[in-house]
Amino acid sequence: MPEISSLHIYNSLTRKKEVFAPLNPPFVGLYVCGPTVYSDVHLGNVRSFLTFDVVYRYLTYLGYNVRYVRNITDVGHLLDDSDEGEDKIEKRARLEKIEPMEIVQKYTNGFHSTVNQFNLIPPSIEPTATGHILEQIEMIQRIISNGYGYEINGSVYFDVKKYAEKHNYGELSGRKLDELLEQTREELAGGDEKRFFADFAIWKKASDDTIMKWDSPWGIGVPGWHLECSVMSTKYLGQEFDIHGGGMDLKFPHHECEIAQSIGADGISPVKYWMHGNMLTVNGTKMSKSLGNSFLPEELISGDHPLLEKGYSPMTVRFFFLQANYKSTVDFSNEALQAAEKGLKRLMDAIKKLDEIVSSESSSIDVDSLIKKCTKSMNDDFNTPVTIAHLFDGVKLINSIHHFQEINKKDQKKLRDHYHTFVFDILGLKEENIETSNDELPNELMELIINLRNQSKENKDWGTADLIRDELKKLNISIKDNKDSSTWNYEE
RNA sequence: GGUUCCGUGGCCGAGUGGCUAGGCAGUGCUCUGCAAAAGCAUCUACAUCAGUUCGAAUCUGAUCGGAACCUCCA
Numbered sequence: 001m002p003e004i005s006s007l008h009i010y011n012s013l014t015r016k017k018e019v020f021a022p023l024n025p026p027f028v029g030l031y032v033c034g035p036t037v038y039s040d041v042h043l044g045n046v047r048s049f050l051t052f053d054v055v056y057r058y059l060t061y062l063g064y065n066v067r068y069v070r071n072i073t074d075v076g077h078l079l080d081d082s083d084e085g086e087d088k089i090e091k092r093a094r095l096e097k098i099e100p101m102e103i104v105q106k107y108t109n110g111f112h113s114t115v116n117q118f119n120l121i122p123p124s125i126e127p128t129a130t131g132h133i134l135e136q137i138e139m140i141q142r143i144i145s146n147g148y149g150y151e152i153n154g155s156v157y158f159d160v161k162k163y164a165e166k167h168n169y170g171e172l173s174g175r176k177l178d179e180l181l182e183q184t185r186e187e188l189a190g191g192d193e194k195r196f197f198a199d200f201a202i203w204k205k206a207s208d209d210t211i212m213k214w215d216s217p218w219g220i221g222v223p224g225w226h227l228e229c230s231v232m233s234t235k236y237l238g239q240e241f242d243i244h245g246g247g248m249d250l251k252f253p254h255h256e257c258e259i260a261q262s263i264g265a266d267g268i269s270p271v272k273y274w275m276h277g278n279m280l281t282v283n284g285t286k287m288s289k290s291l292g293n294s295f296l297p298e299e300l301i302s303g304d305h306p307l308l309e310k311g312y313s314p315m316t317v318r319f320f321f322l323q324a325n326y327k328s329t330v331d332f333s334n335e336a337l338q339a340a341e342k343g344l345k346r347l348m349d350a351i352k353k354l355d356e357i358v359s360s361e362s363s364s365i366d367v368d369s370l371i372k373k374c375t376k377s378m379n380d381d382f383n384t385p386v387t388i389a390h391l392f393d394g395v396k397l398i399n400s401i402h403h404f405q406e407i408n409k410k411d412q413k414k415l416r417d418h419y420h421t422f423v424f425d426i427l428g429l430k431e432e433n434i435e436t437s438n439d440e441l442p443n444e445l446m447e448l449i450i451n452l453r454n455q456s457k458e459n460k461d462w463g464t465a466d467l468i469r470d471e472l473k474k475l476n477i478s479i480k481d482n483k484d485s486s487t488w489n490y491e492e
Numbered sequence: 493g494g495u496u497c498c499g500u501g502g503c504c505g506a507g508u509g510g511c512u513a514g515g516c517a518g519u520g521c522u523c524u525g526c527a528a529a530a531g532c533a534u535c536u537a538c539a540u541c542a543g544u545u546c547g548a549a550u551c552u553g554a555u556c557g558g559a560a561c562c563u564c565c566a
Binding site for chain 1: 494495496497498502503504505506507513514515516517523524525526527528529530531532558559560561562563564565566
């Protein structure tokens with residue numbers, strides 16, 4: 001393995017790790033497919049957005065000026081592509097008996113509060129499909145005028161067969177049209193108005209009772225789902241931009257269609273690096289709402305779900321995800337979550353210790369080497385599990401200070417900065433103990449209690465000392481005795 | 493059926509030819525009034541079979557098992 005001194009990204013398009021070279025440094029364009037806001041996001045969705053949160057954070061750390069665009073799909077995501085295809089949001093609105101835009105607002109709010117809990121940084125721009133109807137109509141017109149779209153009965157379809165004459169439809173997902181053709185699945189047997197089964201709607205005629213619909217050169221309708229990402233990425237990041245991310249399950253057809261649309265409209269393959277995050281599984285199968293094996297974030301935190309033995313904090317979950325490679329599936333399990341919970345505590349405790357350590361004259365810890373290792377692993381396609389392993393190696397060193405290791409003031413500061421940068425800024429973890437009040441009173445009270453307890457200890461009144469510790473434990477406060485002092489902390 | 497990927501110790505999870513992952517759990521010891529934390533030491537591995545090689549978790553082939561996608565999906 002060659003020394004990795006610069007960022008390498010696994011590009012789904014070429015199926016290789018490539019050196020990351022932005023199109024217009026120091027600027028980087030990052031587009032991530034956001035949620036369709038027709039229901040609550042579940043933990044699998046969170047994992048995907050988390051992956052790109054770390055990508056964004058690390059690119060920023062490297063000094064790039066990143067414009068991060070993550071859309072909200074608030075119209076046009078049909079249940080299927082057939083003539084009766086119904087908009088997911090409309091359907092939900094009918095079920096909940098409220099306006100479609102109320103659905104959109106409700107679940108957008110929910111999405112924001114969820115990703116906020118997991119400490120995801122908001123994108124630079126969060127555009128919505130309904131806010132870009134005009135641009136979508138314009139793109140459809142470009143596609144039609146280039147001969148890659150056709151209108152039938154007020155709907156417009158992308159002409160995949162025509163496109164495939166000159167271009168490689170399937171280059172991203174590794175599919176070949178003739179192989180697709182050989183498929184015998186009944187659902188593909190057609191019977192709808194498309195000329196070719198692989199054609200996809202870029203404008204869909206709306207029925208009379210549809211609420212969200214717009215006028216267009218082809219009549220009243222809604223834009224096709226794949227189109228919005230092409231339009232909004234082009235608008236905010238340009239016809240060609242650096243990184244496009246999304247879940248593995250969007251690779252085909254969604255991202256494949258995006259490429260076709262951009263080439264069809266503007267003749268340019270839009271994305272230099274495609275990144276795909278893998279799925280969260282439960283007992284080996286993909287977490288999805290339809291299978292009923294998904295958790296909502298509230299259920300996860302409260303532990304109120306048949307598959308959960310207890311609740312897990314958002315940072316525990318974040319850490320759990322980061323301990324696996326984003327390209328691998330992660331299987332949910334209580335045991336693994338509990339291991340992550342303890343590991344995270346160990347990491348966080350060491351960082352705290354770093355502030356309290358009394359420094360020595362000399363230093364036996366090679367801080368530069370540790371920093372280099374962490375950078376190297378992150379440069380290797382955002383390898384967070386290996387980075388975390390390096391950080392744990394450092395934890396061992398930190399815990400050995402005053403035993404086998406010593407550290408001077410300069411290194412102490414450097415090490416502290418390193419941990420703060422990597423753990424808080426890049427991995428995006430944070431302290432999440434009980435809400436800290438500005439009030440000094442708890443600290444003063446605890447100081448008082450600890451002093452009283454220490455007096456009992458000096459008098460060898462172990463009964464009282466243990467009673468205080470036990471009673472505090474019931475209040476979720478833990479006391480730890482060190483050689484000369486005692487410390488206290490809130491327990492989870 | 494097609495395409496792609498995966499199978500590592502009790503659990504999770506890195507690792508692409510030789511040398512250490514890491515976390516959690518276990519065992520022994522040190523420290524401690526006890527406990528907790530921490531440190532030191534230590535035990536469980538590379539699905540199966542065959543091949544290439546001086547040497548294979550890593551490369552090749554076969555077998556078994558699992559997953560994702562194949563127009564709802566993050």
